[in-house]
Amino acid sequence: MTPTGRFAPSPTGELHFGSLVAAIASCLDARSRGGRWLVRVEDIDPPREVAGSADRILAALQRFGLRSDRPVVFQSQRRDVHRRMAERLVDGRLAYWCGCSRRDLPASGIYAGTCREGLGPGKSPRSVRLRVDDRPVTFRDRIQGVVNENLAETCGDFVIWRADDLPAYQLAVVVDDSFQGVTEVVRGQDLLSSTARQIHVARALRMPVPSYAHHPVVMASRDQKLSKRLASDPIAMQTPSETLAKALRFLGQPCPDNLPLRPLWSWALANWQIDRVQATPRFMG
Numbered sequence: 418m419t420p421t422g423r424f425a426p427s428p429t430g431e432l433h434f435g436s437l438v439a440a441i442a443s444c445l446d447a448r449s450r451g452g453r454w455l456v457r458v459e460d461i462d463p464p465r466e467v468a469g470s471a472d473r474i475l476a477a478l479q480r481f482g483l484r485s486d487r488p489v490v491f492q493s494q495r496r497d498v499h500r501r502m503a504e505r506l507v508d509g510r511l512a513y514w515c516g517c518s519r520r521d522l523p524a525s526g527i528y529a530g531t532c533r534e535g536l537g538p539g540k541s542p543r544s545v546r547l548r549v550d551d552r553p554v555t556f557r558d559r560i561q562g563v564v565n566e567n568l569a570e571t572c573g574d575f576v577i578w579r580a581d582d583l584p585a586y587q588l589a590v591v592v593d594d595s596f597q598g599v600t601e602v603v604r605g606q607d608l609l610s611s612t613a614r615q616i617h618v619a620r621a622l623r624m625p626v627p628s629y630a631h632h633p634v635v636m637a638s639r640d641q642k643l644s645k646r647l648a649s650d651p652i653a654m655q656t657p658s659e660t661l662a663k664a665l666r667f668l669g670q671p672c673p674d675n676l677p678l679r680p681l682w683s684w685a686l687a688n689w690q691i692d693r694v695q696a697t698p699r700f701m702g
């Protein structure tokens with residue numbers, strides 16, 4: 418099987434250093450093993466979208482020499498498939514319609530299964546929830562090691578189709594990774610808390626479960642992730658080779674100084690070792 422990795426940005430702002438690190442890590446992980454690397458724009462949340470952001474992110478990737486090996490997939494165009502998959506899970510009684518509104522949910526954030534056996538009186542269907550089991554989902558992350566999460570204790574039955582009639586992130590990611598033949602998910606540690614839910618969705622849909630590697634997130638300071646939603650500076654586009662070198666060192670790859678972009682990519686492809694990526698968060702001054 419050809420190792421297939423992907424980078425899946427949300428068009429909610431500019432490409433920043435943290436997402437560039439994820440793009441580079443996923444690309445090197447797949448291509449250094451003769452695999453392919455794909456880009457998917459996760460534009461399934463129109464309320465959070467920023468106009469023009471997807472184009473600017475794709476253009477920024479190109480400046481760094483990052484090109485998808487297949488046409489870029491836009492998740493918004495796959496809504497019908499997401500919907501069918503949610504319906505398939507409801508038909509199979511693995512998921513059910515929930516009529517709870519936000520104020521019905523407990524402060525713990527753990528859904529109590531109120532609508533599991535049917536909607537209560539006076540309630541109309543709002544969202545679709547996937548049933549979870551009261552036993553741990555276990556996986557071996559290639560950077561973080563063995564991870565266990567009991568979804569009944571951390572979130573309960575969770576939403577796969579939203580009350581605003583949009584696919585939930587956890588469903589769309591799994592359906593589209595399967596559609597694109599993704600075998601390797603390499604992404605930031607901030608998404609580690611979604612992984613058990615995504616494995617549970619994949620198993621429910623009888624889709625293959627990819628391997629996972631969660632690299633440390635880039636922190637501007639303690640407790641502050643560099644997020645597109647924060648006013649972090651967009652990356653320096655004038656000097657892509659310097660920024661690439663900075664990203665490689667952040668990922669523990671001891672690259673030589675002052676190489677132009679192309680030779681630096683050649684070095685990175687020849688020398689990439691995921692074992693060198695540290696598991697713990699790292700700070701950029």
Ligand SMILES: [Zn+2]
Pocket residue numbers: 514515516517530531532533
């Ligand atoms: Zn409910």
